[in-house]
Amino acid sequence: MKINFLSSAKVTLMGAALLTGVLVGCSSDDDGGGMPNPPQGDQSFYNVVFGVSSEGNSGTYAQALENISEGSISFDGQGFEVPSVRTARIYGSPSGDFLYNLSYGGGMIYKYKVNGGSSYQQLAETNVQVAMGTAYPRWTVVSKDDALVHTVNTENQYDDNGEYTFTKSEAVFQRVGLDDMTLEENNVIELPTFEDNFHIWRTDNPTIKNGKAYYGVAMRQFNPATGENENPETYKATTMIVDYPSLDNVEFVQSENAQGSTYGYRTPVYHADEAGDIYHLSSKPSKLLKITNGDYDNAYTLDLAEALGMTEVGANGWFYVGNGIGYVPFYDATKGRDKEDAAWGVARIDIYNQTAVKLNLPENLWMWYYQSGVVGRDGKFYMAITPLGQQGNIYKFDPNSESPDAFEIGAELDNGADSFYLGVY
Structure with a gap:
C-alpha cells in the first residue's frame, strides 16, 4: 500500500560552507559506480574493528590488515582509536582504502586514508550537528560519493484545554559529499501521524535505487495518562521513500505481511538486488519483505x-552478497537479544528460493552491535565472530554452498570479558 503525504519544506543552510571542517590533502575516492553493501572484492586492506565495553559508551579501535585468513589479531596495545562519544558508526570504501566514521554523540564525521596496521591518516572532517540539530544523528554511506545523515524530532501537541492531541514528527535529512566532506542538500519534512496515533520517532539505513532513497522507520505512541512513550510494534511494517539526491517528495509504503520497525540498529537493513527490487527485514518477528516498483509485493515474504524451524526470530539487519544470497545475524526471540541471553547466530538466506540455513557457529554469541562484513578477494564473505569473553575467529563463508558448515576459519581474534567485534570493513 502506497501513501502520499505532506510536501516538504526546504531548509536552506546559509553559510553551509562554514560548517565544513578543515581539509587535509585529500585525493579522490574509489573509482567505479555506487557502493555495494557489503563492499565487494578488491580490497587493499581488510579493516577489522573492535569495541571495548558493551554499555554503549564504547571505545572503538581499527586495524588494517592485508590478510585475515590466518594468524592472529589482537588489540592489546594495538589499533587506531576511532573518535566517538558512543560506539562509532563506521563504513569502509569498497577498496578498503578509506574509512568513514560518525562520532555518535559528537556530531562529527571523519574520513581516513588507510595506511595499514594501526596507521590511519585523517583526510577530512565535517560538523553535522548544526545542520541536524543534534549531536546524535544516524547516518549511512550510500555510494562511493555520498552519505545520508538523518534524525527525527518529535513534539507533543496539546489543544487549548491542555489535552494531548497528537505528536508532531519532523525528519531532518542531510547529504554529505564523501570526497571532501561537504554538506550538500538539507531538508526538513513534516511526517504524518499514522493509524492509532502512531508517530515516527526514528529512521535509518536507507538504500538508493532509481533516484529514490528507501528508509526504514520505527513508530511509537505517546500515552498522556502516564506521560511516557510506548512501543507496541503492532503497526504495519513501513518504508519511507524520498527523491534522491534532493531529499524531498516524501511518501510511505506499508506491508500487509509484517508489523513493527524496519530501521534496524547498526546492521544494514535495505538492499537492492540485481533486478532492481528492494529487500529489507522487519525486526521482530523478523521477516524479509520485498518492494517492487516503489510498493510492497505482498505476494512475497520470508519468515x-x-x-x-524456530518459534520466533529477531534481527537488526542483514548483508546482501549477491545473486540472491545474504547473511543474517539473528537471535532466538524466545530467549532474548541481550548480552546475558547470548542467543545469537548467523543464517545464510536465499531470497529467491525463500530459504534459510543456520550456520554451525560457536554458541554464546552476542551481535547486537555488529555492523559489517565484506566479500573478499576470494569471493568469500568475511565476518568477525567471537563468543562472549572468549577468543573467536574470522569466518569466511562460501555463498555458493547451502551447507551449514560452508565456511573456513581464518585469523584468530583476541577478545576480552566486556569487548566485542563490530565487523570487517
Whole structure:
C-alpha cells in the first residue's frame, strides 16, 4: 500500500560552507559506480574493528590488515582509536582504502586514508550537528560519493484545554559529499501521524535505487495518562521513500505481511538486488519483505523463524552478497537479544528460493552491535565472530554452498570479558 503525504519544506543552510571542517590533502575516492553493501572484492586492506565495553559508551579501535585468513589479531596495545562519544558508526570504501566514521554523540564525521596496521591518516572532517540539530544523528554511506545523515524530532501537541492531541514528527535529512566532506542538500519534512496515533520517532539505513532513497522507520505512541512513550510494534511494517539526491517528495509504503520497525540498529537493513527490487527485514518477528516498483509485493515474504524451524526470530539487519544470497545475524526471540541471553547466530538466506540455513557457529554469541562484513578477494564473505569473553575467529563463508558448515576459519581474534567485534570493513 502506497501513501502520499505532506510536501516538504526546504531548509536552506546559509553559510553551509562554514560548517565544513578543515581539509587535509585529500585525493579522490574509489573509482567505479555506487557502493555495494557489503563492499565487494578488491580490497587493499581488510579493516577489522573492535569495541571495548558493551554499555554503549564504547571505545572503538581499527586495524588494517592485508590478510585475515590466518594468524592472529589482537588489540592489546594495538589499533587506531576511532573518535566517538558512543560506539562509532563506521563504513569502509569498497577498496578498503578509506574509512568513514560518525562520532555518535559528537556530531562529527571523519574520513581516513588507510595506511595499514594501526596507521590511519585523517583526510577530512565535517560538523553535522548544526545542520541536524543534534549531536546524535544516524547516518549511512550510500555510494562511493555520498552519505545520508538523518534524525527525527518529535513534539507533543496539546489543544487549548491542555489535552494531548497528537505528536508532531519532523525528519531532518542531510547529504554529505564523501570526497571532501561537504554538506550538500538539507531538508526538513513534516511526517504524518499514522493509524492509532502512531508517530515516527526514528529512521535509518536507507538504500538508493532509481533516484529514490528507501528508509526504514520505527513508530511509537505517546500515552498522556502516564506521560511516557510506548512501543507496541503492532503497526504495519513501513518504508519511507524520498527523491534522491534532493531529499524531498516524501511518501510511505506499508506491508500487509509484517508489523513493527524496519530501521534496524547498526546492521544494514535495505538492499537492492540485481533486478532492481528492494529487500529489507522487519525486526521482530523478523521477516524479509520485498518492494517492487516503489510498493510492497505482498505476494512475497520470508519468515526467518519458519524457514529456520524456530518459534520466533529477531534481527537488526542483514548483508546482501549477491545473486540472491545474504547473511543474517539473528537471535532466538524466545530467549532474548541481550548480552546475558547470548542467543545469537548467523543464517545464510536465499531470497529467491525463500530459504534459510543456520550456520554451525560457536554458541554464546552476542551481535547486537555488529555492523559489517565484506566479500573478499576470494569471493568469500568475511565476518568477525567471537563468543562472549572468549577468543573467536574470522569466518569466511562460501555463498555458493547451502551447507551449514560452508565456511573456513581464518585469523584468530583476541577478545576480552566486556569487548566485542563490530565487523570487517
